[in-house]
Amino acid sequence: xxxxxxxxxxxxxxxxxxxxxxxxxxxxxxxxxxxxxxxxxxxxxxxxxxxxxxxxxxxxxxxxxxxxxxxxxxxxxxxxxxxxxxxxxxxxxxxxxxxxxxxxx
Numbered sequence: 559x560x561x562x563x564x565x566x567x568x569x570x571x572x573x574x575x576x577x578x579x580x581x582x583x584x585x586x587x588x589x590x591x592x593x594x595x596x597x598x599x600x601x602x603x604x605x606x607x608x609x610x611x612x613x614x615x616x617x618x619x620x621x622x623x624x625x626x627x628x629x630x631x632x633x634x635x636x637x638x639x640x641x642x643x644x645x646x647x648x649x650x651x652x653x654x655x656x657x658x659x660x661x662x663x
Contacts, residue, residue, distance in 0.1 A: 561595035561662070562644040566634045566651050568627070569604035578652045579613060585656040587616065592663030596621065598642070600634040603627035 565582060568575045586597075596619040601610055606622040614620050623641065625634040631651045639647060648662060 559645045560643065561593055561646045561648070562598050562638075562642050563591070563595050563662075564598045564600060564635060564638045564647060564649045565654070566600045566602050566625075566631045566649075567610065568602045568652055569607070569610070570602075570627075575652050576613075578655075581655045582650065582652075583614070583616065589656045589659045589661060592660035595619070595648075595662065596644075598623060598638055600625050600638055602631070602634050 565579075567579055597614070597617050599606075599610070599614055599620060599622050601607075601622060601624050603626070605624045611622065614622075623638065625637045627633070629636065631649075635649045638649075
């Protein structure tokens with residue numbers, strides 16, 4: 559089964575979103591999911607930057623896509639779902655973080 563975890567990362571210039579992404583990444587590494595998956599980072603509102611790639615480079619199976627921010631997070635979720643052949647998708651907004659291991663099992 560192909561599982562894709564989607565994290566929406568708004569790129570509107572606000573440093574607040576960087577802090578939230580760091581919190582998500584810290585919890586992502588601290589608490590293993592329990593299932594093999596790919597992380598898709600949706601850059602919402604601006605193209606993928608080298609800084610964004612550097613930020614998420616610690617995730618082994620990561621890929622990126624750009625969304626125009628129409629529909630905000632829900633629009634990004636819909637765009638990710640339309641472009642993915644995944645059997646299961648798990649969606650996280652910018653303020654999400656993980657609170658324990660096995661969060662996907």
